[in-house]
Amino acid sequence: MSMTTPSQEVADLIARCALRDRVAFRMLYERTSAKLFGVTLRILKDRSEAEEAIQEVYVKIWQRADRYVAGNTSPISWLVAVARNHSLDILRARRPAADDIDVALDIPDSGPSPERATADNEEKRQIEHCLDTLEPDRADAVRGAYLDGYSYEELATRFAVPLNTMRTWLRRSLIKLKDCLTA
């Protein structure tokens, strides 16, 4: 056996899927499906919905394997993002159309370019460290948004604060997080 890291092996399997290698697809599924099922279950919080979603997620992975760009994110992070985004799409489609009044609609197209994302392993524990610099309930709100896919409305209910307060909390927390992560 060659001396490749697990991450490289997953990246290789994704690359082989892009070349329509069905054996590689099965191997990729065997290695990663438990993790991705954990994602769809935690976000959708319903077993049969999560089972349907995991099927759609792997069909997407097969169809979009050529879009994985090694170096931007680790291969497993990319796969988790496919599962997470698919689950969030399902939730979002179900939510009533929100009022977008408070969303900043204009994105200035200039401004300093952010530094390139570095490899995940260099960031190990950095986000944990930076979340710890936030007030505990605000850090929990950020975690809830990421890990559980909670909407602003759900977060406001869970933390018993008005919706606009939750939005302000989250945005300020994200700006602080960014400062900490790039310090």
Place this chain on the structure above:
Amino acid sequence: MSTSDDIGGDFEGRNALVAEYVLGLLSASEHERVGRLIEDDQALRAERDFWVSRFAELNAEYEETTVPAHLYAAIEARAFGEVVRRRPAVSFWENLTLWRGIAAGALAVAVAAVGFNLMQPRFDADQMAVQLVAALQSHEGSGIEFVALYDEGSGQVRITSLKGTAIPDKDFELWYINGDQPAVSMGVIPVNERREIAIDPTVINPGTVLAVTLEQTGGSPTGVAQGPIVAVGSATPI
């Protein structure tokens, strides 16, 4: 619309918006709109990648859970199209632009395949007659491919299967389409042998689209395709 003044200035507001996008906090319409802005802007893409990879460290908190074993067969069937996809066939029949796009890409395969199909060359008075070839390539991952050769001299289409196996209780049916006219059946075709079909010499011309659909045994009873397209290609002069 409010501006970003409550979130600390444009640059920070912009970055917070990308972070909100990554977290999935935006409404469906906003999510789609911001997603497009990000795709179009290198700096915003970098900002998105920054947040995706920073938040990814939290992925350790997703607990591994074994997927029920029976799901994998369904995933393979959907991903590889071994069970031909159920789609309303009419939308494909109407979409001739799509067909021509697919067919244009098939030319290289057609040229390669014709050598194989011309193993028995005709050296007779008709040898200068027009010959057309169409590579009917697998559509939507069906794994079914045919090559069709039309010889004006004989007035016959010779259709040979290259790939794919017969499907129980189903038949493959061959159709031709000229321009925006409806598809016309050329009959049921086998997957494991060559078949020669006599046709009106005026119907197959360069650019005519040939397609194979999966139909009930004996072919579509109505003369209109009912099943999904499994292979498609357009006729090219050789």
